[in-house]
Amino acid sequence: MALRPPVIDLDQVTKTYEVGEIAVHALNGISATIQSGEYVAIIGSSGSGKSTLMNILGCLDVPSSGVYRLNGLDVRYADEDQLADLRNREIGFVFQSFNLIPRTRALANVELPLAYAGLNRGDRRQRALRSLADVGLASRVHHMPSELSGGQQQRVAIARALVTNPAMILADEPTGNLDTQSTREILEILERLSGEGRTIILITHEHEVATHADRVIELSDGHIVSDAANAMEASP
Numbered sequence: 403m404a405l406r407p408p409v410i411d412l413d414q415v416t417k418t419y420e421v422g423e424i425a426v427h428a429l430n431g432i433s434a435t436i437q438s439g440e441y442v443a444i445i446g447s448s449g450s451g452k453s454t455l456m457n458i459l460g461c462l463d464v465p466s467s468g469v470y471r472l473n474g475l476d477v478r479y480a481d482e483d484q485l486a487d488l489r490n491r492e493i494g495f496v497f498q499s500f501n502l503i504p505r506t507r508a509l510a511n512v513e514l515p516l517a518y519a520g521l522n523r524g525d526r527r528q529r530a531l532r533s534l535a536d537v538g539l540a541s542r543v544h545h546m547p548s549e550l551s552g553g554q555q556q557r558v559a560i561a562r563a564l565v566t567n568p569a570m571i572l573a574d575e576p577t578g579n580l581d582t583q584s585t586r587e588i589l590e591i592l593e594r595l596s597g598e599g600r601t602i603i604l605i606t607h608e609h610e611v612a613t614h615a616d617r618v619i620e621l622s623d624g625h626i627v628s629d630a631a632n633a634m635e636a637s638p
Contacts, residue, residue: 500552
């Protein structure tokens with residue numbers, strides 16, 4: 403039986419930006435693999451390269467050199483339309499600012515990726531309702547974002563990320579705009595999803611948030627300086 407490829411396979415990935423006549427090296431030879439079902443936190447301070455790496459992992463940008471394979475597909479050979487399809491089909495995004503459509507009910511926000519994928523209305527609605535129920539919002543499906551708390555809005559965003567059954571959930575500072583109680587609730591949902599076998603990539607600058615993952619990759623100046631199992635998770 404053939405082994406499944408890693409969800410993420412990075413091989414000597416670099417990213418260089420030209421700022422005037424100055425070359426800014428945001429990533430310097432990043433190599434890592436993330437297997438299906440792993441819960442990984444990528445942590446680093448401002449300027450460490452984590453946002454650049456997040457953009458590459460999410461197919462929002464491409465490496466200057468090196469190889470990034472997503473579910474076995476080398477993204478170097480994907481055009482803009484193929485990258486957009488990859489983002490919609492393989493990656494569930496959760497952002498710090500929620501990125502919900504303001505005057506659109508929770509249900510329609512969650513249905514949106516399925517509409518892009520061409521599913522009929524009945525299938526979209528059924529899957530969106532199930533996804534909202536999975537994050538505890540079955541009673542809020544007809545609410546506008548303005549009628550929901552910050553934590554509830556982020557749960558809608560997680561439901562939207564889940565609805566296409568993507569290869570991975572890419573969560574960029576998902577608790578950055580939340581209070582302590584809402585942060586706890588969102589992290590509990592991510593842990594539960596991980597326990598169900600979902601691949602979770604959590605981008606954060608907060609060490610306390612990173613401790614909830616099973617593995618922590620730390621970046622500094624565009625390099626991986628640590629890649630290890632979470633000590634708290636590994637302890638008996």
